[in-house]
Amino acid sequence: MKVIIGGLYHESNTFNPFPTHADDFVLAEGDDVFERVCSTNVFKEAGVTVVPTIYATALSSGVVTEKAYRFFADKMLDVIKNEADIDGIWLHLHGSMTVENVGSGELQLLKEMREIVGFDIPISLTLDIHGNNSIELNKYANIIRAYRTVPHTDQCETEVITAELLVDVIQTKQNVSPAYVQLPMIISGEQALGDQEPLKSIFNKLYEIEQIDGIASASFFIGFSWADTIDSAASVIVVPQTEKDAPIAEEQANSLAEYIYSKRNDFQFDAIALPPADAIEKAISHQTSPVFISDSGDNTTGGGVGIYTGLLRSFLNLKDLNNKKVCISAIFDPDAYDTCKEYNIGDKVSIDVGTNFDEHSKSVKVEGTLKAKGDLLGYLGGTSDRVGKTCTISVGDIDVVIANKGHSFITLNHFKSAGLDINDYDVIVVKQGYLFPELSKISKLDLLALTPGATYQLLEKLDFKSIQRPMFPLDK
Incomplete structure (x- = not known):
């Protein structure tokens, strides 16, 4: 045969x-x-x-x-x-x-x-x-x-x-x-x-x-x-x-x-699904860590672009993080990455992060210290599948990961290869929907932020034109 x-x-x-x-x-x-x-x-x-x-x-x-x-x-x-x-x-x-x-x-x-x-x-x-x-x-x-x-x-x-x-x-x-x-x-x-x-x-x-x-x-x-x-x-x-x-x-x-x-x-959400502002408030007030917030509308494991900066802007605008250490992984912005990579670890950095492709990807000024440079891994997190590069900027207690490709941190190895220790953080923002097994295992609380984007969870609000009708839940 x-x-x-x-x-x-x-x-x-x-x-x-x-x-x-x-x-x-x-x-x-x-x-x-x-x-x-x-x-x-x-x-x-x-x-x-x-x-x-x-x-x-x-x-x-x-x-x-x-x-x-x-x-x-x-x-x-x-x-x-x-x-x-x-x-x-x-x-x-x-x-x-x-x-x-x-x-x-x-x-x-x-x-x-x-x-x-x-x-x-x-x-x-x-x-x-x-x-x-x-x-x-x-x-x-x-x-x-x-x-x-x-x-x-x-x-x-x-x-x-x-x-x-x-x-x-x-x-x-x-x-x-x-x-x-x-x-x-x-x-x-x-x-x-x-x-x-x-x-x-x-x-x-x-x-x-x-x-x-x-x-x-x-x-x-x-x-x-x-x-x-x-x-x-x-x-x-x-x-x-x-x-x-x-x-x-x-x-x-x-x-x-x-x-x-x-x-x-x-069929209902397993994680707690909340508007973005409510998800952030609940995360920083939670007593145990780590808490994961899924930027669900920009879920790169479901085909989201990875460029949206809404949660980044919201965290940077917070006056009180309740003594929480936050990691935002990872904003896809090749221009910001190209600027950032020219600095050395420990350097002061001031760059605009956000592609300005649409209202959800508006750029935001990120001023801090270059903390780490690393590799961006592919879907399964294997070190043999390096698909891009990352830079991480520390802005007080917020670490912002900038990548030159639109991928999600779905395994512990993704954080390690970016030069980060996941155990340093109380709140971790990821560009995904449901948490993948390794992250779910260590998570103390999963929050699904109902952010807009190509993977918007509120299907009724997406502009379907070619799908067959009637179709549940679009048609009750």
Whole structure:
């Protein structure tokens, strides 16, 4: 057996006005792909010859340019064109990659692959639970499975499962087609956490469905709420074990969809959601530390830009911090960074921070001492994925991190690589929504500041134009 493997992963926020280019991705090619995925051992243990293409991934950001999509897609397609006797294709995609002039990047990629290999070769997909799946997706992929954790900690486990399912359908020569149901609802990612209801019970139901004879896999896709596309919606996908099990999969998909839709009003914020001024007041009055404030409208892990200065301005204007030490991480302003990097640690610094792109990114004067210079790490916080640089300026008890890229500090390593000790702070502002596991573990209080931006939590206030209607909660 011979299987082609690869990955092209991006969550595209259509409310982010800045497009995503090829150089915004981290790219692995050839044998380096094997180190990026967990499916390799499954295939090798089954005696499968594994042919790598690419593994390209970028932090959530604006719509992917057609040129960038073409660059990565052609690399993958060229490998497929040059390989004979392919038995299967295994891919790790996102599900919410929007490409300019194209639409769904995942659907387009699969269509182009099918033009090469036809429809007798099974394709297996690992997808993010926040995927906005096209209603045509199940026509082009045989196996589709979503992560089952939020925040995501089971990508590797899901890759293993989709690899095992692919080996199974190759060996049994089953040309299965997943059952798909789209739900007329979108859910903010911060209202659907895996250890909270109703998502916790929905996950349990998925496991129950997978115990039914004839069912290979069941998935619930929360969807990605900050994408104004025809595909933006929650969905369920159930994969049958054999072709004759298709009616069972269809029945279970419809039943699952009805169950989830009945829970639509139960999705609520886990963290305390407050207007920005109230979040700051509550943070500095809290007795234990650290307290995390999520600048949720400028959440760079959800495609926010990272340039908004509202919370920075509010903290700098406070007359009394209640003896709290504050860290604001990290304002994306390449010009401010370029100015700051010319100073030495310990120097007095006076610069304007803020790109003035819009009213929310108005510049503010930051006068203090250059405290640290460091690296800006990528999404997973690995030191091998340095994506930019940072400078930190101390203004009294407030440390302001300035970055030359729009990324979020989501792990302890992000702070360490920036030259900071997270234990120094009582209040920490981060450009994200829900806290990622390492930060959540040490947090004494999570506050969700309902700030404006490309990842505004109040979905009803976003200017949706392309999304299907009616759609909950936009239409009651």
